[in-house]
Amino acid sequence: xxxxxxxxxxxxxxxxxxxxxxxxxxxxxxxxxxxxxxxxxxxxxxxxxxxxxxxxxxxxxxxxxxxxxxxxxxxxxxxxxxxxxxxxxxxxxxxxxxxxxxxxxxxxxxxxxxxxxxxxxxxxxxxxxxxxxxxxxxxxxxxxxxxxxxxxxxxxxxxxxxxxxxxxxxxxxxxxxxxxxxxxxxxxxxxxxxxxxxxxxxxxxxxxxxxxxxxxxxxxxxxxxxxxxxxxxxxxxxxxxxxxxxxxxxxxxxxxxxxxxxxxxxxxxxxxxxxxxxxxxxxxxxxxxxxxxxxxxxxxxxxxxxxxxxxxxxxxxxxxxxxxxxxxxxxxxxxxxxxxxxxxxxxxxxxxxxxxxxxxxxxxxxxxxxxxxxxxxxxxxxxxxxxxxxxxxxx
Amino acid sequence: xxxxxxxxxxxxxxxxxxxxxxxxxxxxxxxxxxxxxxxxxxxxxxxxxxxxxxxxxxxxxxxxxxxxxxxxxxxxxxxxxxxxxxxxxxxxxxxxxxxxxxxxxxxxxxxxxxxxxxxxxxxxxxxxxxxxxxxxxxxxxxxxxxxxxxxxxxxxxxxxxxxxxxxxxxxxxxxxxxxxxxxxxxxxxxxxxxxxxxxxxxxxxxxxxxxxxxxxxxxxxxxxxxxxxxxxxxxxxxxxxxxxxxxxxxxxxxxxxxxxxxxxxxxxxxxxxxxxxxxxxxxxxxxxxxxxxxxxxxxxxxxxxxxxxxxxxxxxxxxxxxxxxxxxxxxxxxxxxxxxxxxxxxxxxxxxxxxxxxxxxxxxxxxxxxxxxxxxxxxxxxxxxxxxxxxxxxx
Numbered sequence: 001x002x003x004x005x006x007x008x009x010x011x012x013x014x015x016x017x018x019x020x021x022x023x024x025x026x027x028x029x030x031x032x033x034x035x036x037x038x039x040x041x042x043x044x045x046x047x048x049x050x051x052x053x054x055x056x057x058x059x060x061x062x063x064x065x066x067x068x069x070x071x072x073x074x075x076x077x078x079x080x081x082x083x084x085x086x087x088x089x090x091x092x093x094x095x096x097x098x099x100x101x102x103x104x105x106x107x108x109x110x111x112x113x114x115x116x117x118x119x120x121x122x123x124x125x126x127x128x129x130x131x132x133x134x135x136x137x138x139x140x141x142x143x144x145x146x147x148x149x150x151x152x153x154x155x156x157x158x159x160x161x162x163x164x165x166x167x168x169x170x171x172x173x174x175x176x177x178x179x180x181x182x183x184x185x186x187x188x189x190x191x192x193x194x195x196x197x198x199x200x201x202x203x204x205x206x207x208x209x210x211x212x213x214x215x216x217x218x219x220x221x222x223x224x225x226x227x228x229x230x231x232x233x234x235x236x237x238x239x240x241x242x243x244x245x246x247x248x249x250x251x252x253x254x255x256x257x258x259x260x261x262x263x264x265x266x267x268x269x270x271x272x273x274x275x276x277x278x279x280x281x282x283x284x285x286x287x288x289x290x291x292x293x294x295x296x297x298x299x300x301x302x303x304x305x306x307x308x309x310x311x312x313x314x315x316x317x318x319x320x321x322x323x324x325x326x327x328x329x330x331x332x333x334x335x336x337x338x339x340x341x342x343x344x345x346x347x348x349x350x351x352x353x354x355x356x357x358x359x360x361x362x363x364x365x366x367x368x369x370x371x372x373x374x375x376x377x378x379x380x381x382x383x384x385x386x387x388x389x390x391x392x393x394x395x
Numbered sequence: 396x397x398x399x400x401x402x403x404x405x406x407x408x409x410x411x412x413x414x415x416x417x418x419x420x421x422x423x424x425x426x427x428x429x430x431x432x433x434x435x436x437x438x439x440x441x442x443x444x445x446x447x448x449x450x451x452x453x454x455x456x457x458x459x460x461x462x463x464x465x466x467x468x469x470x471x472x473x474x475x476x477x478x479x480x481x482x483x484x485x486x487x488x489x490x491x492x493x494x495x496x497x498x499x500x501x502x503x504x505x506x507x508x509x510x511x512x513x514x515x516x517x518x519x520x521x522x523x524x525x526x527x528x529x530x531x532x533x534x535x536x537x538x539x540x541x542x543x544x545x546x547x548x549x550x551x552x553x554x555x556x557x558x559x560x561x562x563x564x565x566x567x568x569x570x571x572x573x574x575x576x577x578x579x580x581x582x583x584x585x586x587x588x589x590x591x592x593x594x595x596x597x598x599x600x601x602x603x604x605x606x607x608x609x610x611x612x613x614x615x616x617x618x619x620x621x622x623x624x625x626x627x628x629x630x631x632x633x634x635x636x637x638x639x640x641x642x643x644x645x646x647x648x649x650x651x652x653x654x655x656x657x658x659x660x661x662x663x664x665x666x667x668x669x670x671x672x673x674x675x676x677x678x679x680x681x682x683x684x685x686x687x688x689x690x691x692x693x694x695x696x697x698x699x700x701x702x703x704x705x706x707x708x709x710x711x712x713x714x715x716x717x718x719x720x721x722x723x724x725x726x727x728x729x730x731x732x733x734x735x736x737x738x739x740x741x742x743x744x745x746x747x748x749x750x751x752x753x754x755x756x757x758x759x760x761x762x763x764x765x766x767x768x769x770x771x772x773x774x775x776x777x778x779x780x781x782x783x784x785x786x787x788x789x790x
Contacts, residue, residue: 024438037632041618042730043419043438043534069630087631088718088757094626095760101626104759139438143533143541143555160538209611216607219600221617223436231489231496235464236482237432323483335437364496365487 002030002176002333004352008168012053018132019052020161021120024139026333027165029261031059034076036067039140040261046116046145049078050123057127062119065112072104082119083110117148124153135161170330170338171352176262177376180331180354183220183259184374184385187266190214191253191388194227195270198251198395201244204229208240211255220257224265224335227253233269234368236360247273250367251395254360256335263335265356266386267372270393283369283392285318286359290371290390293327293341293357297375297382301349303341310341314359328357331374353377354385397425397571397728399747403563407448413527414447415556416515419534421728422560424656426454429471431462434535435656441511441540444473445518452522457514460507467499477514478505512543519548530556565725565733566747571657572771575726575749578615578654579769579780582661585609586648586783589622590665593646593790596639599624603635606650615652619660619730622648628664629763631755642668645762646790649755651730658730660751661781662767665788678764678787680713681754685766685785688722688736688752692770692777696744698736705736709754723752726769748772749780 008031012020022031025040028047036047048062060080063071065087089108096102113119124130130153136146138160150158172180193214194207204227212222228238229245233252245251249272256264271279292313297306307327314322330337331354339347341357358372371390375382403426407415417426420435423442431442443457455475458466460482484503491497508514519525525548531541533555545553567575588609589602599622607617623633624640628647640646644667651659666674687708692701702722709717725732726749734742736752753767766785770777 026438035634037621037634043421044731066631070632070634073627073630073633073636086720088720089629089631090716090756090758090761092758092760097760101759138538143538146538205614209614212611212616213608216604216611216617219604221607222611226432232468234484235468236461236484237465238468239430239432239465241468321485325481325483336439361485362483363485363487364499365490365492366485 001173002033004168004171004173007171008051009054011164011168015135015164016133017135017159017161017164018056019050019124019127019129020135020164021137022049022051022165023137023141024162027137027139030165030169030333032061032076032078033074034061034063034071035074035261036063037070038067044142046140046142048116048120050120052127052129056129056132060123062116062123065108068107069104072100072107080123081107081110082113082123083107084113084116084119086112117145117152120149121152129156131155133157133159135159135164137162137165166338169332171350172332172354172376176332177354179260179262180374181385183256183262183264184266185387186215186218186220186259187256187264188386188388189218191255191268194253195393195395198245198270198272200246200272204240204243207251215257220259222257223263224254224256226255227251231365231367234362234364234366236362236368245272248276250279250369252368252370254370254372261333263331263333264374265331265335265372266374267358267360267370268388268390268393269369269371270395272395275392275394279369280392281318282361285314285322286361286369287371287390288317289314289327289359290357290373294373294375294382294384297349297355297377298380299349299351299377303339303345303347303349304343307341307343310359319361322361324359327359328355330354331356349377351377351379396568397428399563399566399568402566403446404449406559406563410530410559411528412530412554412556412559413451414445414519414522414524415530415559416532417444417446417560418532418536419557422532422534425560425564425728427456427471427473428469429456429458429466430469430656431458432465433462439537441537443511443515445515447522447524451524451527455518457511457518460503463502464499467495467502475518476502476505477508477518478502479508479511479514481507512540512547515544516547524551526550528552528554530554530559532557532560561733564727566745567727567749567771571727572749574655574657575769576780578651578657578659579661580782581610581613581615581654582651582659583781583783584613586650586663589648590788590790593640593665593667595641595667599635599638602646610652615654617652618658619649619651621650622646626760626762629757629759629761631757631763640667643671645674645764647763647765649765649767656728658726658728659769660726660730660767661769662753662755662765663783663785663788664764664766665790667790670787670789674764675787676713677756680709680717681756681764682766682785683712684709684722684754685752685768689768689770689777689779692744692750692772693775694744694746694772698734698740698742698744699738702736702738705754714756717756719754722754723750725749726751744772746772746774
């Protein structure tokens with residue numbers, strides 16, 4: 001189960017919301033397990049999940065008729081599925097021969113609600129929630145659909161609720177933690193595959209191909225691939241290009257794919273040949289900051305405190321002028337889940353939060369260095385997901 | 396140049412819009428060439444492009460400070476760039492040694508506008524457009540930012556304009572066509588790599604890995620990978636799973652990655668061993684429909700007419716009960732650009748439109764068959780991007 005049911009129910013109580021409607025791909029998958037492919041690979045296709053307060057009825061899914069095969073094939077547990085739109089599928093005599101086929105036939109036989117908003121309204125009205133307080137995730141619903149929903153439910157109190165989902169998703173369930181562990185591991189293995197071909201005259205793009213291919217082989221999909229070398233390693237969002245490695249180059253990886261919809265975001269650096277004293281010293285400094293975060297993060301600590309401490313450690317460990325806007329963030333279905341480890345955050349670490357903690361350093365003209373580890377907050381500290389050393393690699 | 400400048404300017408005139416604001420990743424890249432990575436791989440990060448009517452000033456980009464390195468590195472031509480947000484970058488003496496480095500320093504030295512909406516408002520006001528008619532792409536701007544924009548510009552007329560971008564993007568420039576050709580070719584090559592390992596007991600997932608790895612090697616990023624076998628080939632959105640191939644299976648590919656941000660979406664089918672008469676007949680029927688589309692599509696023809704004709708050809712060629720909701724769509728930065736080849740569309744083919752024309756057939760319990768070709772509408776017909784035959788493959 002991906003959904004943290006108790007945290008969601010607590011949030012509904014606290015916020016005075018009777019039902020939440022997920023509309024972004026992340027929140028739809030989160031609340032239902034349903035991977036509505038078209039919504040993930042494009043912007044616009046509509047799929048929703050209605051999750052009422054526990055005394056207000058069962059959850060419901062709204063999906064296009066063409067996506068019902070995914071619901072059946074993925075064994076999605078929510079039974080109330082409302083379909084919309086015409087999609088032509090024929091049936092052979094063997095169509096209902098297995099559980100997946102039977103479910104799909106049953107879903108296809110349901111009434112076509114016409115459009116996603118009408119389907120959602122029917123699910124809301126059937127639960128007696130037409131005058132209730134509804135929290136709508138504004139992240140995926142088309143604005144004209146949001147307007148139509150307000151208009152059709154004039155007696156409901158309708159609020160934007162993407163921030164409620166963000167809060168709920170911050171504390172992970174065991175199933176989510178397993179996926180995130182594997183996702184982080186795949187990113188580590190993919191760095192190994194890239195470094196295995198690193199030598200003078202190899203291009204950044206070739207490193208990236210080796211990286212992403214390994215990600216595919218390990219069962220994940222490529223997403224983030226900042227792999228830059230030499231002075232270009234100072235470009236925080238740098239895309240791998242045709243630059244060829246030369247001895248002395250830093251190679252900076254800020255990378256991670258998506259395994260069973262869960263993101264990785266880790267960072268490691270290597271030097272081609274012997275590192276300079278500055279490369280060694282600066283890398284040791286940012287790594288000291290990261291290791292300090294490992295040592296101090298625990299439930300109850302404000303994230304802003306960790307920000308302050310980590311920056312201070314990097315400064316006194318070898319980069320006296322070190323500055324950052326954040327030293328990490330949550331990670332899950334999105335690459336930036338809650339919390340933010342920033343000076344201005346009022347968030348506090350909680351057990352079960354998964355974090356990508358990072359201490360990048362960018363110096364234009366010279367290069368960039370970065371270490372980033374993924375970890376979960378435990379009862380009294382953190383457990384890292386990393387199996388590789390964060391030391392500066394020499395290749 | 397990706398942007399079809401003359402079509403955009405005509406659309407502004409016709410719609411009575413003084414300036415358009417791109418907010419979705421597709422429209423930001425389209426109007427500026429700027430690939431704002433974080434916006435593409437997440438939902439939420441804000442980057443905008445303001446494109447005024449030609450007599451209303453130059454275009455402007457709004458970008459987070461951390462994304463400026465991409466603007467410099469990609470050689471984005473728009474000069475008016477407004478940055479927002481704190482992002483710490485140090486500078487070595489060599490920071491301005493090349494054109495990219497000089498531009499980045501110059502961008503970093505600009506004033507921090509604080510947030511994306513303030514940056515956009517400044518660009519609008521500097522062009523004297525605070526009381527103008529503004530078309531805002533509602534696809535990528537956060538709803539609270541849209542609200543803030545309306546509030547800050549009470550004298551402007553503000554309209555949603557995603558549909559204007561959709562219209563403009565429908566007719567491609569030569570640079571776009573080159574990217575789409577290559578993207579389609581990479582999808583074809585990736586199918587070859589998957590079929591090269593197809594034999595009994597290989598899993599769908601293994602086929603998918605071979606497919607996506609080739610996509611990576613050819614320089615694209617994986618996106619769509621519907622690769623299903625046997626009865627599962629009838630699942631229109633089916634995700635590759637652990638099913639092992641057995642002789643007689645259909646293998647259906649509905650696939651395509653992203654090459655330089657441009658999508659592929661093609662389809663081919665194979666049978667493992669000797670096809671049955673029904674497999675041959677049905678495949679020949681859907682292929683006849685596709686070939687008919689190749690023969691008749693030309694500028695000026697309503698897309699709805701082609702829909703009707705293609706369905707009729709499939710019916711009389713061997714699937715008398717054939718039904719579809721569409722037989723294709725435009726393709727470009729999005730997998731579904733304009734036009735729609737549907738019975739209800741009022742769109743007309745125009746020279747320079749790029750299309751993915753398809754005739755899928757899904758029969759639950761039996762299997763699915765599909766052919767889909769990408770092509771561009773020429774002065775008097777179409778030019779296909781495909782180099783592989785759409786015949787049923789036997790492997």
